[in-house]
Amino acid sequence: MKTEKQDWFKDWFDTKYYHILYQDRNDDEAKLFMRHLVSFLDLKKNSKIFDLPCGKGRHSVFLNTLGYDVTGADLSDNSIAYAKQFENENLHFKVQDMRVPFDIKFDAIFNLFTSFGYFDDKETNIKVLQNLKNGLKKNGVLVIDFMNVNYVKKSIINYEVITKGNIDFIINRSINSNFITKDIRFSADGKMHHYTEKVKFLPLDVLKKYFKKAGLNLKHTFGSYDLTPFLSSESNRLILILE
DSSP states (O other): OOOHHHHHHHHHHTSHHHHHHTTTOOHHHHHHHHHHHHHHHTOOTTOEEEESSOTTSHHHHHHHHTTOEEEEEESOHHHHHHHGGGOBTTEEEEEOOTTSOOSSOEEEEEEOSSOSOOSSSHHHHHHHHHHHHHTEEEEEEEEEEEEOHHHHHHHOOOEEEEEETTEEEEEEEEEOSSEEEEEEEEEETTEEEEEEEEEEOOOHHHHHHHHHHHTOOEEEEESSTTOOBOOTTTOSEEEEEEO
């Protein structure tokens, strides 16, 4: 039986409304982040990169233009169907659940745009980390782009209405000791819709415990897409470099 705790992301991310709400993501910022990242990691051309989850493939496509052999994967059938139009000899897309072990190994795996901490139980989140670790070649590197939950707690907007594509998205946000939750309601195509985004409240000290259990070593932390130092109360991102 499908449960909200396991499948909220599958339902929401596979809708057209998800992409309408987030249509204004900053592509220039994303490209700059990727340039900074591959330069810092000193990733050689033709290195194999796994972008998971990749959404509609914006990071994967750009990384491929920089000379990397990229595989993008996502749980959303619709997102992968869209991304496949960009495929070439060194760029491939597939449907993949991050809870399922990977069948090949990579020089680098990128987990971007707060795509970790979706599950209620610690064990499943740690299993995801173990899958990511096992998907790395020897001396491979894992990058997790997570939110800085301390900054989110300090700056959260509890209620707002965001209008995109003639749709008024009514957003309610809340935080407790376990989750940061975004409740999303709107009317579109003749009916009311209700979706939830829910990410586990994971400060850096808790994440470090997860990494230890998964056998991962935290090598570097950054606080922004410009790879500035991480400051617990001020940085809006938590960029983690692991091996």
